[in-house]
Amino acid sequence: MRRLEGGPRPLVLGLCGPQGSGKSTAAKVLELLLNEAGARCVVLGLDDLYLGRPERERLARAVHPLLATRGPPGTHDVGLGARLIADLATDKATAMPRFDKGSDDRLAEADWPLTQGPIDVVIFEGWCVGARPQAAVDLLQPVNALEAERDPEGIWRRYVNDALAGPYQALFGRIDFLAMFRPPAFEVILDWRIEQERKLRVAGGGKAVMSDDEVRTFIRHYERLARWLDREMPQRADVVVELDAARNVVALHRKEPD
Numbered sequence: 001m002r003r004l005e006g007g008p009r010p011l012v013l014g015l016c017g018p019q020g021s022g023k024s025t026a027a028k029v030l031e032l033l034l035n036e037a038g039a040r041c042v043v044l045g046l047d048d049l050y051l052g053r054p055e056r057e058r059l060a061r062a063v064h065p066l067l068a069t070r071g072p073p074g075t076h077d078v079g080l081g082a083r084l085i086a087d088l089a090t091d092k093a094t095a096m097p098r099f100d101k102g103s104d105d106r107l108a109e110a111d112w113p114l115t116q117g118p119i120d121v122v123i124f125e126g127w128c129v130g131a132r133p134q135a136a137v138d139l140l141q142p143v144n145a146l147e148a149e150r151d152p153e154g155i156w157r158r159y160v161n162d163a164l165a166g167p168y169q170a171l172f173g174r175i176d177f178l179a180m181f182r183p184p185a186f187e188v189i190l191d192w193r194i195e196q197e198r199k200l201r202v203a204g205g206g207k208a209v210m211s212d213d214e215v216r217t218f219i220r221h222y223e224r225l226a227r228w229l230d231r232e233m234p235q236r237a238d239v240v241v242e243l244d245a246a247r248n249v250v251a252l253h254r255k256e257p258d
Contacts, residue, residue, distance in 0.1 A: 020195060138228075193215050240252070
């Protein structure tokens, strides 16, 4: 609470972690605790900033077919994210976007919930929140079969990296404190994501949004940046939460203040 006193509003806490790592649950718990402590707090999920399916399909036709798949940088409305953070500092009601993964599309704006400002703390959570771009030379070699077979000329991965180097940095530059949920290995992320989808299958009465094989293909869209995050972010995140395969916290590292 001391960092809120006299500081700019809202304070933005970034939570970065792969799918299934527990960051969304942690964000909700932190939101509850901060609200109970007297700080007006709201969670903004990067997933809710996804471009709608029609917009991604236009990108797929104009730039590269892989952009039809949500997830990597270039498939979010980062301008909307920046406007939301600014609006949440005011005393008006702000409509918070929602993305429906079942239909793979954004909900109509009329269905977005309203949050009354001004907000003290925004918890900004997402799988690549706070990410930085790679060097151009690092994009030359594919990291998996998806890139080798469907992006042999590197058009998609350069587009993703350029988006990350541009508009995303302006949005991520708004983060005041960055925490990283770090898995033990990339392969564990696939297990976590399949587990998530199977839970959706049960909740949906047997209907899965994606099959296990579809999840395996889907997660390959995330692999390059996920591996880069694992190498690059721990050195600069304010807090790194080390997880084991069962999502138990096995270590906690805090960056020394400057």
